[in-house]
Amino acid sequence: MIELRGLTKQFGRHLAVDDLTCTITPGRVTGFLGPNGAGKTTTMRMILGLDAPTRGTVTVRGHRFTDLPVPMRExxxxxxxxxxxGGRTAYHHLLCLAQSNRIGRRRVDEVLGIVGLEAVARRRAGRFSLGMSQRLGIAAALLGDPAVLLFDEPVNGLDPDGIRWIRTLMRDLAAEGRTVLVSSHLMSEMALTADHLVVIGRGRLIADTALDAFMRGSADRAVLVRTSEAASFADRLRTAGATVRRDKADELVVTDLDSAEIGRLAAVDGVPLIELTPRSQSLEEAFMALTRESVEFGVER
Structure with a gap:
């Protein structure tokens, strides 16, 4: 279990994490979501004692990380x-970590097998691709057979088979009763992996809820609109208060207006509609709707 209580981190005038309180519980995969700059990595660094909180506390299994006598076992x-x-082989990188945490050599071979790096165990890590480096980092996380696991963007650089592998691994680890916290910008992957979501924006908690409840509780419902006048109709919809994303030349995904309201606007303006289909939002759409006021680095659409 990971407990955050009023966790705050300020860098000069920048408030990176703002009074964050939540509990990450065992037995499920918790997706840690937020726009770029939301404070996810800073929060993870504070959990691991790499950054000291300005205020508040964070504990892992009831203890501060820096007080754990053999941290990689926890x-x-x-x-x-x-x-x-980069000059160390994968095997010796893991062996160095193992020896510093009183972990036996046999475990090094075990985790290399789990992540599929046995064949390149004697290759220097500096020559690894990003995907291979991710697998080595996951091996290091698993080395102490810990009850708590944190993964920051673990699927970066992995091919589709690797993504499916890490998804299965995280769910299996949670099923064993471990605490698994994973951040990712791939909403489609989080929809398949996470059981629970913690969403932050500008350092503050926005949502702390089960994935299913998050999807059901989203106030907005998307409507797929296809028209030969997509560009001009998108402007008209935005003027009427809708949020519009243009996926293709003739295709709009509209939230904040329902299909009846969109149809009336099209009729008034004489806009020919090829398709007008209400649909359930994806996790990506629900996330974007929830966090649009918290995006620090965005573009106009």
């Missing part, structure tokens, strides 16, 4: 897949 983490001595 917590495993992947924050930066490239944070490896």
């Amino acid at each position: 917590v495993g983490a992947l924050l930066d897949a490239r944070a490896v001595h």
